[in-house]
Amino acid sequence: MEIIKNLNKNDWKETFQRPSIEFEAISEAVDEIFREVEKKGDKALFRYTNFFDKAKLDKLKVSDEELDLCDSEISEDLKDAIKIACNNIQKFHNTQSIVDVKVKIEDGINCWQKHVPIENVGLYIPGGSAPLFSSVLMLAIPAKLAGCKNINLCSPPNSAGKIHPAILYAAKEAGVKNIYKIGGIQAIAAMAIGTESISKVDKIYGPGNQYVTAAKLKALQYNTAIDMPAGPSEVLIIADQSAKPGYLAADLLSQAEHGPDSQVILISWDEMIIKETIEELKGQIELIPRSNIAKKSLEHAKIILCKDDNEAISLSNFYAPEHLIIATENTSILADRVINAGSVFLGNYSPESAGDYASGTNHTLPTSGFAKSFSGLNIFSFMKKISFQEISKSGLNNLAKTITCMAEEEGLIAHKNAVKIRLKD
């Protein structure tokens, strides 16, 4: 944990340096797996799943029986929790709709946009140390609300060839039926290319490690879109004297426990708050099961004593955190000045874990500085806008001089002719 005072603006870039992916080191594996999946289809998928996940499968798709069974494998409490979270996520995402309006540019020239769901989408849920069934809801609910027709969900099986029942239950609850036992680069390749079992999709969504991110960037070369490149999770907290050190420490730890590469930053102009939060951290960290992971993450955490709230918000906008917690007396003053962030949590009673699970906002958010340019997932991530235009003969006549002059100057005479021939008649 580094405690930084009197940070000079020239040092911002270095201070906030994130871990970068060694794409060149990974690309050979990614290229090979894509080539194999392209050539051998399911056969390659079985082989890689045996190799990476130690699971011997003869079918990739989760069967109806397995889907039925998951109901009895998780607690009623968890089912209720998933239902409530579902409901809140639907409620929030359902407000993200838009009415397509026709614009009359001038007499006889009407243009409009139409929002159309992406037909085939692929959702990826990583395996690893925790069964991320909450991510299933965050990906599948907006996909359903947007109206996507075919939804594939891929997640790696355990060595017994099973996917965690909470993941299956969440998928069912969100209305996803095509679930496949496949993870890592090979899952992304399968959805980007298509195999006998797994149909090609138009866009791939979801979190993942650096191999999955490299594979998603490769998918773009196969004419498959992606939601965003994902990096390690991040939180940045801005706190003043009104904040509670115990809460701050708990929030920092809930980020730190994600993984050793999680990014944890606390910024305050109040030295006391910083001191007390560090004390709290020391106590709380010993009480969590994943303390070893959290300790590794905190090793590279940054605790910054800044001049004032102006410098704090500037630093935050410079870093562009995935999660931003504003724990100050008057949150709206700083909230209004947020330019770059994925999701913002205001006040003492809005912990990141509320947004991670159940308040309704999406937890699939831009990391690695991509909060400067990407949005977190929303229903528009599952739609595209198609533009339309309808021009009458008199409308075209009014535009003719403009179009033909510009086409001529660009040296595109066939473009000019396409107008002229219509007005000659």
Place this chain on the structure above:
Amino acid sequence: MEIIKNLNKNDWKETFQRPSIEFEAISEAVDEIFREVEKKGDKALFRYTNFFDKAKLDKLKVSDEELDLCDSEISEDLKDAIKIACNNIQKFHNTQSIVDVKVKIEDGINCWQKHVPIENVGLYIPGGSAPLFSSVLMLAIPAKLAGCKNINLCSPPNSAGKIHPAILYAAKEAGVKNIYKIGGIQAIAAMAIGTESISKVDKIYGPGNQYVTAAKLKALQYNTAIDMPAGPSEVLIIADQSAKPGYLAADLLSQAEHGPDSQVILISWDEMIIKETIEELKGQIELIPRSNIAKKSLEHAKIILCKDDNEAISLSNFYAPEHLIIATENTSILADRVINAGSVFLGNYSPESAGDYASGTNHTLPTSGFAKSFSGLNIFSFMKKISFQEISKSGLNNLAKTITCMAEEEGLIAHKNAVKIRLKD
């Protein structure tokens, strides 16, 4: 030109195969140029501009004098045309706004999204055989309307070290001041990394050849977003007996003249229309200056005699054309069934060139099948959505059981603690 009858559904994929980029062949050049720009900054840019564009420069930025001068270097007619196009593009894109609403999920839990402009954007205008000043308008106008603060525009100079005055004039008209004489991979690298002269941007937009597309995909590895991967331009026309063969031929040619790799497709269930359009093509192609280019493109054009309008729209949705012209008696029947397309032109008086220049819609559109997942540029391409939430103590109390149950099941106990510690007080 291939005339296809009785097309079997099994052959759709092969029939509509697009040219693909040989990324592996290009990647070495892309990697090297990015490395050089990262290491040597402007010095590398000068060297590559000398090598690729045969221009010896000592300054990359277009000077105020050069910007002033462009006014006298283009005709008054062209200036008027650019102004009218500007006006229509503004009018159409200005309607793409949204009111951010606060959603009360339940008592004490308020969530909302806020649309915020991307602060630093980079626009790329290719060089080549035509000065694409119309693309300047299509990129810069929505960037300005969205409220982007810093707009860089890069375009390669000619061997005399100049950018075409129409490009400069269009940039000025759209309000862009930071214009740089740099093209190709090195321009994308400069904007993704940043050099002494050219500031790093958050997102890069604009058309380009396969080298530029490969460089844009590389930019993603440098935490820089891109608008979309761009491929050769495409048009697909669906026509019935009511269409005018002369118009159809003119539209097909206005696509074909873009480049030898332009994709040109005509689909009809009326054999006569197909026959007459082919006759028209033969006549019209001889009358355009770029007939050699158009002939090369038409060599791989597809003319498809299909069964009926159902098959026609299914084929079109399968192909997902950048531009779709529906030249049928009742256009709305088919228009309502468009699922995949970039921009759609309805009826006999809506040529593609109207949308290319001046009707107001954007001409920066998804190609290579990306119309299944990407939108054409719009003002939301220049913004991101940030989510916010504000929860009261009682609101958190209501959510507590849901959050803690889910966190526990995912094995993330620090997440659970972040809620518990707040409710203990």
